[in-house]
Amino acid sequence: MKKILIFISVFFLLVGCNSKDNTKEKINFEKTESQEEEHYEYEHGVANYHFEQWNYNGETLSFDYNINNIGKECEFGLMFLIDGIPQEYEVDGEMTSMYILDMETNKNKTLSIKMNPKIDTEKDKCNFNAFLILNPSLHIEDIKQYGHNHSISSVGTILLEMNKTSINKNIKLENTEVHYQDIPKQVIKDNTKDGMNMLDSNIYIAKNSSEDNQNYLYINEPLQLKIYGKKGNYRILEFKNNQISNMYNITVKKDQYSNITLNPVMKKNDNIYFLVVPLDAQDPYDYIMINQSERWIVK
DSSP, X not given: OEEEEEEEEEEXXXXXXXXXXXXXXXXEEEESSOOEEEEEEEEEEETTOOSOOEEEOSSOXXXXXXXXXXXXXXXXXXXXXXXXXXXXXXXXTEXXXXXXXXXXXXXXXXXXXXXXXXXXXXXXXXEEEEEEEESTTOOOOSGGGOTTTTOEEEOXXXXXXXXXXXXXXXXXXXXXXXXXXXXXXXXXXXXEETTEEGGGSOEEXXXXXXXXXXXXXXXXXXXXXXXXXXXEEEEEEEEETTEEEEEEEEEEOTTEEEEEEEOOXXXXXXXXXXXXXXXXOOBTTBOOOOEEOOOEEEO
């Protein structure tokens, strides 16, 4: 049995030292036909950011964003969120909510970004998040194609002081009922290290199902998800074919699963995943990272 070996290294261009600012992964995927090596390695982030708070007073928010592709050539989709709300921005004279760029090996790109932040409710402090989607134009039709395609790489949260608020009245949040369930004590014990419950420092989202095949969703069947981890308020973003199709708000309680049942509108071979984004104001030195669910195909 031969294997495909994929290396991914992500280093965020945030000046300072924080263990959450860099991640490395090494993953093997079995491949039966031929041996192939793919090496993705890239770094990205807001230029010249030093963990300071940003202030928005109604003027256009302008900043540079660096992307440096060290590994094999690939495609990136760049998105910005404010409290989980996707932001439209200007880059290279184009208005978009996801700028897609192809990058060759050992190429660096600095993008000049301009945006007028819009949120869904009056609020003094908001969380600003940036992330890349890997190869977003690739449509996945076989689960073996996923690998790290459509995976997100997010940078640390920037705290945004909203001295002037602009409301996007077109934002629609779907309602969903939440059922809370105690997390089994053994699960909490397994996630406790050196007396610290690791579930209190991250947020997680997963399919709430005992079925053997977790890689697929099925048309006309409800989707059950469980969200758990650090208590607080979160926004759930539903992505269909790498476009946001629905948004939900949810409250997570300590040591409990937040169980929700969704009925997403899907068709065969749609690519589906979810992001969970913190809504409570984050400390730029000690923040909760955006978390991505598994990536599924609709059958």
